[in-house]
Each structure stands twice: as structure tokens, then as C-alpha cells.
Amino acid sequence: MKVFLIVTLLAGALSLVFLIAGLSALRRGRAVRLANHLLFALLSFTLAALFATLAISTRGYQALTEEQTIATVTTRQTGPRKFEARFNFGDKPEKVFELAGDELYVDAHILKWQPVGNILGLKTVYELDRVAGRYSQLEDEQSLPRTVYSLADTKPLDLFDLRRRYRFLGPLVDAEYGSATFVPAMHEGRYTLRVSTSGLLIRKLKNQ
Known part of the structure; x- marks a missing residue:
């Protein structure tokens, strides 16, 4: 369904943003920010994976x-x-x-x-x-x-x-x-x- 695809793309983009921010924090040696960014990247990726599954599994409905x-x-x-x-x-x-x-x-x-x-x-x-x-x-x-x-x-x-x-x-x-x-x-x-x-x-x- 279209709404699932939209949420998947948004969550995927958000996980990429947090991942890039985490890499930036790693280069600057900021461990706390690195942990936070990686956590949010993981959560966003999990959300994207869930809605991607929903988008695929409702195709045809x-x-x-x-x-x-x-x-x-x-x-x-x-x-x-x-x-x-x-x-x-x-x-x-x-x-x-x-x-x-x-x-x-x-x-x-x-x-x-x-x-x-x-x-x-x-x-x-x-x-x-x-x-x-x-x-x-x-x-x-x-x-x-x-x-x-x-x-x-x-x-x-x-x-x-x-x-x-x-x-x-x-x-x-x-x-x-x-x-x-x-x-x-x-x-x-x-x-x-x-x-x-x-x-x-x-x-x-x-x-x-």
C-alpha cells in the first residue's frame, strides 16, 4: 500500500541521516553522540524494515x-x-x-x-x-x-x-x-x- 511505501522511504532516509551523523561523531571522537546516533539509526532502520514488509505483504490487497x-x-x-x-x-x-x-x-x-x-x-x-x-x-x-x-x-x-x-x-x-x-x-x-x-x-x- 502507498502509505507503507512512503513511511519506508522516510524511515530509510532518516536512518541514513543518523548513520552519517554517527560517522561524523566518530571522526570527532564524541562517543556519547556516536552511541545516540547509531541507536536512532538502528531504530529508524527497524521501522523501515517493518513497513517495507507491510508494503510487500499487502500487495494485491x-x-x-x-x-x-x-x-x-x-x-x-x-x-x-x-x-x-x-x-x-x-x-x-x-x-x-x-x-x-x-x-x-x-x-x-x-x-x-x-x-x-x-x-x-x-x-x-x-x-x-x-x-x-x-x-x-x-x-x-x-x-x-x-x-x-x-x-x-x-x-x-x-x-x-x-x-x-x-x-x-x-x-x-x-x-x-x-x-x-x-x-x-x-x-x-x-x-x-x-x-x-x-x-x-x-x-x-x-x-x-
Whole structure:
């Protein structure tokens, strides 16, 4: 996210300033100033590293302020209990998946921030995670072939996973949770995939 990148650059520049000041104090033989400058340089560098990690791990997440449309989804049957799901994102390349099952299933990660994040201007963010075919009967889910694909952007780190691993992110990230939705998909149809702060929702287009 842009705010993380800005803070990373500012903290990185600040650590460089303190490092240069520390080297100057070293040349002048001022041990106390050297220690102070190196301490502040280390703190600034740590802050820069933290926000760089946040910038990388939130790449692909979208800000969420109200219910909004993510994609238009078209489904059509391609065989017995098999169907094609075509995702049109508008501003990104279209994605097409061959799925097995009776229903189209989509889930997402949603992140909410603590007040300190809100002060920085951060909004609730989301990222689509998976698309899958879903069988309407539990017995079929347990015994028949399943098809699952990723909808998330490829990145080296993911804040959703980092929050669950490391408690120190607790003061920044208020809540992280998954949200899922599914609809019957054995007949041709067009749907809007939407998201709000309460989660995912898929609606059939009114002209269907």
C-alpha cells in the first residue's frame, strides 16, 4: 500500500541521516553522540524494515470503504457436474477456470486495522484468495474429485499469514478473517461478485 511505501522511504532516509551523523561523531571522537546516533539509526532502520514488509505483504490487497463490485462472473456447463467460470475484473486480465461440482465457490482474505492504522489513513482491505467447484452434497465433497485454483496475486509475503504467525503485528492489525460465498453453477448464468466490510456476496444479474 502507498502509505507503507512512503513511511519506508522516510524511515530509510532518516536512518541514513543518523548513520552519517554517527560517522561524523566518530571522526570527532564524541562517543556519547556516536552511541545516540547509531541507536536512532538502528531504530529508524527497524521501522523501515517493518513497513517495507507491510508494503510487500499487502500487495494485491484492495482498499474497502463500502460495498463494491469486484468482478462479473459468467458460468456455463461443460459436462456432467462440470462447468466453466469466467471472471471479468474490468481493469485486469480475464481469468477462466474449469471446475468440477454443482456450485461456484469463491473466498477472500479481509484485514481490518487498529486505530493507529486508521490514523495513518489505512482502510479495511481485501484480496480474493481461491475459486473452487463445490458439490451440493457432503458425501460428494468427500469422495468426488475437487478443483481449486488461486485468485491471489503472487508475492513473497502475505500480511494475512504474517498476522497469524507473529503477535507483534497485533497493535496494527485489528482482525483478519476469511469470507466465502457460493452459488449454483450447473446452468449458464451471469453474476456480480461483490465485497463489503461484512464479507463476500455473489448476486445473479437481474437480466438473467
